[in-house]
Amino acid sequence: MDNAISLTAVPINTAVFIYDIKKSPCRNRLYELGFTKGTRVIPLHINPGKSAVAYFVKGAVIALRNSDAENIYVMGDKA
Amino acid sequence: MKKILLVGNPNTGKSTIFNALTGKHQHTGNWSGKTVGNASGIMRYKGEEFEITDLPGIYSLEPISEDEIQAVECLRSNIADLIVVVLDATCLERNLILASDITRLCTNVIVCVNLIDEAEKKGIEVDTVKLSNMLRVKVIPTKARSGIGIDLLKEAIYTQNEKCRCCCCSPECIYKSCVYSGQDITNNRDRKIDRILTSRVFGIPIMLFMLCCILWITIWGANYPSGILSSLFGRIENILLELFADMPVVRGVLIEGVFRTLSWVVAVMLPPMAIFFPLFTILEDLGYLPRIAFNLDHIFKKVNAHSKMVLSMCMGLGCNAAGVISTRIIESKKERLIAIITNNFMPCNGRFSSLIMLAAVFISGGMFASIKVALAVTAAILSGVFITFMISYILSNTILKGEGSSFILELPPYRAPQPMAIIRRSIRERIVYVLFRAVIVAAPAGALIWLLQNITVNDITLLSHIAGFLDPFARIMGIDGYILTAFIIGLPANEIVIPIVLMCYTGNSGLIEFNSLSELGMLLRAHNWTYITAICAMIFSLNHFPCATTLLTIKKETGSIKWTVLSFLIPTIVGVVLCILANAILRIAAL
Incomplete structure (x- = not known):
């Protein structure tokens, strides 16, 4: 879909829903941590070096490096 | 069953x-x-x-x-x-x-x-x-x-x-x-705390401040029990010396050797360990450690290492062997090896007490002595972190070249620490463990030292022979032959390095009573130590071969002699080079 954006482009405290995760070495880890299609994700904190962001996902807070979060595509509402 | x-x-x-x-x-x-x-x-x-x-x-x-x-x-x-x-x-x-x-x-x-x-x-x-x-x-x-x-x-x-x-x-x-x-996801208590502790402005300064505070409490708090323990051991020693007055060899090996080394370990090394450990456990139980990894991620990204290394580094502050085991959480094999090899640059509890003592040598007493010592030890730990980054960078660009790493880590909810559980655990794991190690390692080392001090070949004691042999090289590194000997004899456990140095110097004069670690520092100054000796000894304490337990753990975890040997050589070479450099620079500056 055209209006899917990368998770790194989502402003803090904005809820979005995962549309797709591009193939990458850490995709399996992301899956099992709850980053699956249709899941709601909320960015919460940016770290001091701006290299990683902490996200709320399925009840937990998970920090992801931006280079990994880039592979996650999200949309404003559930597809 | x-x-x-x-x-x-x-x-x-x-x-x-x-x-x-x-x-x-x-x-x-x-x-x-x-x-x-x-x-x-x-x-x-x-x-x-x-x-x-x-x-x-x-x-x-x-x-x-x-x-x-x-x-x-x-x-x-x-x-x-x-x-x-x-x-x-x-x-x-x-x-x-x-x-x-x-x-x-x-x-x-x-x-x-x-x-x-x-x-x-x-x-x-x-x-x-x-x-x-x-x-x-x-x-x-x-x-x-x-x-x-x-x-x-x-x-x-x-x-x-x-x-x-x-x-x-x-x-x-x-x-x-x-x-x-019905939880408030974006503005609950944990999020408010995280907004401060991981903030762009305060995140890293708060972290450094906490480290410094913990060190200061440790140093300040350790003086008192150290003083009491040393005078207690001094009294016991005198009684024992009288008791065995008729048997010079037994008296020498058991009291002047074994007992004295044990009392140095317990009086000087144990109190800082026993105070630092529970303080650190509080941070661990609070859930702060993953936040440190989050705060420092950009630096780890630059050096191509995994930010979860922060967790193994923190464990390394307690014990390097435990630090090496905790690297199992790092998914990539190469990044895990980097974490294992560099873990030794974090001073473990045993070396940490040595650093406090050594810093006390060039910081004379006075009002803010414990704060100054805390700052010096903080600087030492930070330099350990810096060296970790440098070595990680070099390793990840040479022998452990790999793909760019990922960083995925859960930030757990903050939880109130349980004071009683922490105290119980500290007593069991620090006090009992250190006493156990003191008996296992320090006792034979004490006996060995006494024998080296009292067996003479060509009218010179064996210890002087060894120290004299190492002395020219040690001088280039800014320390002396005795200190280098102590580091080598201290291979089984870092806790005994400083006690051995003290044993070498105080040889036949009995246990020295002291009221604070700073006073003990003065003792070293009386043996021709300068601030350069202390700084070089601190550098070598921070950067030298891992203790025997850690080496065995590395062998077990990596299953490879090659990586174990490298884990031995890399910190040692770094230590020798840095000591030589520091010695040369400080001497030129002093001219």
Whole structure:
């Protein structure tokens, strides 16, 4: 879909829903941590070096490096 | 005896439940990956015995890192009669995925919904009856930290015999029907704290301030028990010396050698360890360690290392062998090797006490002495961190070249530390452990030193021969032959390095009484130490070969002699080079 954006482009405290995760070495880890299609994700904190962001996902807070979060595509509402 | 496995996501309280069931004292901490190996214990209930095994946390049945592989292998091997799946009530949406996978894989399962109190506080309600109906297994709600629900869990384990039928609902469906979540996600207590502790402006300064504070409390607090212990040991020594007055050799080896070294270890090295450890455990239990990794991620990214290395580095502050084991949570093999090789640049508890003493040499007493020493030790630890980064960078661009790394880490909820548990654990793990090591390692070392000091060849003691042989080289490094000898004899345990140095200098003058570590520093100054000697000794203490225990652990964890040898050589070479440089620069500057 055209209006899917990368998770790194989502402003803090904005809820979005995962549309797709591009193939990458850490995709399996992301899956099992709850980053699956249709899941709601909320960015919460940016770290001091701006290299990683902490996200709320399925009840937990998970920090992801931006280079990994880039592979996650999200949309404003559930597809 | 029935075998029972505790399985679940990381940081759901499996180890706490394990401890409650078995009465054991498995390490617990508030971060994912605290438990990296299996632990077993016996639970006795109504006259029957059960073997309980605590597994490292897993997210799914397809493991990625070393600790997870071990846990899943154990789970899949079908050795267990019963699986207890431990779930975090605050995070059921994700936890239920693993729970439903396990109910499909295994036939005999009990589900334990832990941290139910924390969930209530967050506005999350769990309908455990409905959950039990949908998962088709027994569901026991617990608050393991306060022991609530543990008896119910024991009873459930005791009476469990039915084979459960497979559950047919999806985890999402179960979550939606059984859990009501009214929690404020973006503005709850944890988020407010994180907004400060991980903020762009305050995040890193707060971290440094906390480190400095902990060191200051340690140094300030250690003076008093050190003084008392040394005068106590001094008195005991005098009594013992009189008692054995007729037997010079026994008196020499046992009292002047063994007893004196033991008392140095206990009086000088133990108090800082016993104070630092609980303070550090408070941070660990609070859940602060993963935040450090989050705050420093950009630096780790630059040096191509894994930010989870922060966790193994923090463990290394307690003990490098423990630090090396904790690298199991790092998924990539190359990044794990970097973490293992560089772990020794973090001063362990044993070396940390040495650093305090050495810093006291060039910081004379006075009002702010303990603050100044704290700053000096903070600087030493930070330089250790800096060297870790440099070596990681060099390794990741040469022999351990690999793909860019990822960083995925859970930031756990903040939890109030339990003071009594921390005190109990500190006594057991620091005081008892250090005393044990003192007896095992320091006693023979003390006897050895006495013999070296008292056996003469060509009218010169063996110790002087060895020190004299090492002296020219040690001088280039800014230290002397005795100090270098102490480091070499101290290979089995870093705790004994400074006691050996003191033994070498105080030779036949008996135990020196002192009131604070600063005073002890003065003693070294009397033996021609300058601030340059102290700084070089600090550098070498921070950067030299790992202790024997750590080396054995590295051999076990990497399964390779090559990496063990490198882990020995790299810090030693760095130490020698830095000492030579520091010595040259400081001497030129002093001219």
